[in-house]
Amino acid sequence: MSDLETRNSKSELHINVKDVPFHLCKETIAxxxxxxxxxLERNKIDELPCILQDIEADPETFKLVAKFCxxxxxxxxxxxxxxxxxxxxYLGMKEEHxxxxxxxxxxxxLETRVLPSWNETVNALRSGEKSLDKLADFELVDLFFDSLIEKASYDPRLLGEPIKNREETTSEYRPNPRRRLFDNDxxxxxxxxxxxxxxxxxxIRAMESRSIPVEYIVTSIxxxxxxxxxxxxxxxxxxKREVVEAVERLLPHKRGLISCEFLFKTLKHSISLEASSECRNGFGIRVSKQLDMAKPTDLxxxxxxxxxxxIQLLRTVVTSFYSNYTNEEEDSEDVSLFVKVAKLLExxxxxxxxxxxxxxxxxFVALGEITAAISLGVLRYSDGIYRxxxxxxxxxxxxTESEKMEACKVLDCKKLSxxxxxxxAKNQRxxxxxxxxxxxxxxxxIRDTVAKEIKGGEEIGVWSDEDEIEKMTEKLLGMEIEDHECVVHRWKKAKKVSVWRQVKRKFGCLNATSSSSADACTCDVKKKKKKKIHHHYK
Structure with missing residues (x-):
């Protein structure tokens, strides 16, 4: 090697940035x-190639820095x-030097061109993710956050337009024209x-600032x-699991702020992703609190x-909804919510x-039993289950006939309009x-209607038992039902008190051990006393 080559070799700084070699003049960089x-002054030349090993420098950016030198x-x-x-x-490229x-x-x-602009600030924060950790002493992240929150406070639409809930609409935000930061285009x-x-x-900082309407923050989340x-x-x-758990932590619990469709989807994903129990229960609670706002497609x-x-998940959500209203003296608003949910399930x-x-x-039977249990004591008539x-x-x-009876056991005939x-009565299926x-x-x-009208003091003609039986018999005779003559014969001979008992005995409803299909529509479900229940969404 010549003296010139040796001098050139000693004067060069060799650095590899992500396997890309750079050969630079030491004095120029210094x-x-x-x-x-x-x-160089301390003659620690061997340490020069390692000066950037602690940072995630990329070759293109380092090339810019070298060209500046x-x-x-x-x-x-x-x-x-x-x-x-x-x-x-990290290279100490300060004004003092x-x-x-x-x-x-x-x-x-950064101060004059990036932070004043929403787009530039978001882009810089996103692009510099790895490098920001190395600049923690400068608190640049806080600087970015403050800049973004300030701009969103002036115009929350930067976070996105809220989707109005069909039950509870949010007031439309109209920013001051003087404070607008951008055109619609x-x-x-x-x-x-x-x-x-x-x-x-x-x-989190945006919500703590209280300067941005919460519905816009929810839209962004x-x-x-x-x-x-x-x-x-x-x-x-x-x-995905990490994100869904963070989303649950961020979302508020207020009714109506979040669409039911979104809550149902995130609850389902939190379960399939095996998110934490806090996450699954958090979404479950939010769903149950506004179940009355849901649509059938949400369920x-x-x-x-x-x-x-x-089906067990649906049962848990419904049970959780009812456990939110455990007061013995339920107000009219609570009752209206029960009615909405009962109709929703139908x-x-x-x-x-x-x-x-x-x-x-x-x-079908499992879903029908949930629906029937909800309508019990809530809906006077529930034709939806029949349909x-x-x-x-x-x-x-x-x-088969027994399978049809099994399907019909969710139908309470006394609740038909x-x-x-x-x-x-005309349905041959x-x-x-x-x-x-x-x-x-x-x-x-008919009897209930007559009794109520009599109690109200109105003078009306009351049908006799024979009249009612004849009327029902005519309806039976008008239908093409196999062996209906046997049913009519038994019905016409029965007394008022024993008619229903005889039919129930025939169908097996009086026997406590009879099959569930036999007492399809006749046995009332006892209403249990409400208790506080802890629900776990698995």
């Missing part, structure tokens, strides 16, 4: 870098500003592109969950597949049998036993 200058103009952007700051800081140095230029760019960077380690503390969990097909389950999210665990049951022809008998049974029998014409009774029970339910309705 003029701008206090760290390089200090190592050689006198070239540096093109600073929101994409590279944090990385440039980090390298300049050299005037008009890189650290000062980068700091000025200008697309803002979305905070949901930030990594979770920045997004969660930012949202829901969009974050949608991007990283609900719509993320290729994401690792561990990352379908929970029970998709209609497996045993899916609509859902009908939706389930209408859209899924493969719905199994066991699943669901009718559709189920129509779509499962291959069922007058119109429902008329339709059921129903088993004979159920049709007879429908007739007697209709008779009881």
């Amino acid at each position: 003029k701008r870098s206090a760290i390089v200058s200090s190592l 050689y006198g070239y103009k540096v093109n600073l952007t929101s994409d590279n500003i944090i990385s440039v700051l980090c390298i300049a800081y 050299s005037t008009d140095n890189l650290l000062g230029k980068a700091s000025s760019f 200008w697309k803002s960077e979305d905070l949901i592109t930030l990594p979770l380690r920045f997004y969660e503390p930012l949202m 829901c969009k974050y969950a949608k991007k990283w969990v609900l719509d993320a097909e290729d994401s690792v389950s561990g990352k 379908k999210i929970l029970t998709q597949g209609y497996g045993e665990k899916d 609509e859902f049951l009908l939706l389930a049998v209408s859209e899924d022809a493969s719905l199994k008998l066991e699943a 669901a049974v009718d559709v189920f029998l129509e779509r499962h014409g291959y069922l 007058r119109q429902g009774c008329e339709e059921a 129903l088993p004979l036993r159920v049709v007879v029970q429908v007739f007697f339910a209709s008779q009881l309705q």
Whole structure:
């Protein structure tokens, strides 16, 4: 090796940045870098190649820094500003070492060009994720957060427009035109592109500031969950689980702020991702608190597949809803909520049998029992269950008579309206036993109506027992039901007190050990006293 080559070798600084080699002049770099200058003065040349090993420097950014040392103009952007700051800081490129140095230029760019702009701030925070840890002493993250919260306080629409709940609408936010930060045609960077380690503390600080309407914060959180969990097909389950747990921590518990559809989906995902029990229970509580606001399609999210665990999840949600109202003296508002949920379950049951022809008998009965239990003591009439049974029998014409009775056991004939009774009495898909029970339910309705009118002091003509029996007999005779003559004969001979008892004995309803299909529509479910229950969503 010649003397010239030896001198050149000694004057060069060899650095590898992510396997990309750089051969730089030591003296040139030392003029701008206090760290390089200090190592050369102390003759610690061996340490020079390791000066950047503690930071996540990328080759392109380091190339910019090196060119600055050689006198070239540096093109600073929101994409590279944090990385440039980090390298300049670690190399000691301060004003004390050299005037008009890189650290000062980068700091000025951050202050004047990045932080005043929403888009540039979001982009810089997202791009400089790894480098920001190395600049913790500068508290740059807090600086970014404060900048973003200030801008969102002036115009919350930067977080996204809230989706109004169908039951509880939020007041429309109208920002002061003087305080608008952007035109409608200008697309803002979305905070949901930030990594979770920045997004969660930012949202916490935004809520603590109380300067941004909560519905806008909720909108952003829901969009974050949608991007990283609900719509993320290729994401690792561990990352999804981390996000869904953070989303549950962030979301408020106030009724109506979050759509039921979103809550049902996140609850389902929290279970499938095996999130923490706190997360699963948190979503379950939110769902149960506004179950009355849900739609039948929302319930379908929970029970998709209609497996045993899916149906148990629905049962848990419903039970949790009722446990929220445990006062013995329920006000009228509570009762109206019970009515809404009872009707919701009837609509859902009908939706389930209408859209899924493969719905199994066991699943239908399980769903029907939940629906019937909810309507008990809440709905005076529940024709919805009858319509669901009718559709189920129509779509499962291959069922045996005993299987049809099993399906009909969720039907309480006494809760059919007058119109429902008329339709059921003509329905040849129903088993004979159920049709007879429908007739007697209709008779009881007539008696109740007459009794109420008499009690009200009105003078009316009251039918005799024979008149009622004749009327029911004529209805039976008008229908093509196998062996109906036997039923009519037994009915006409029966006395008023013993009629219902004889039919129940025939159907096995008086026997405590009789099959569940035999007492399909006649045995009332006793209403249990409400207790506080801790629900676990598994």
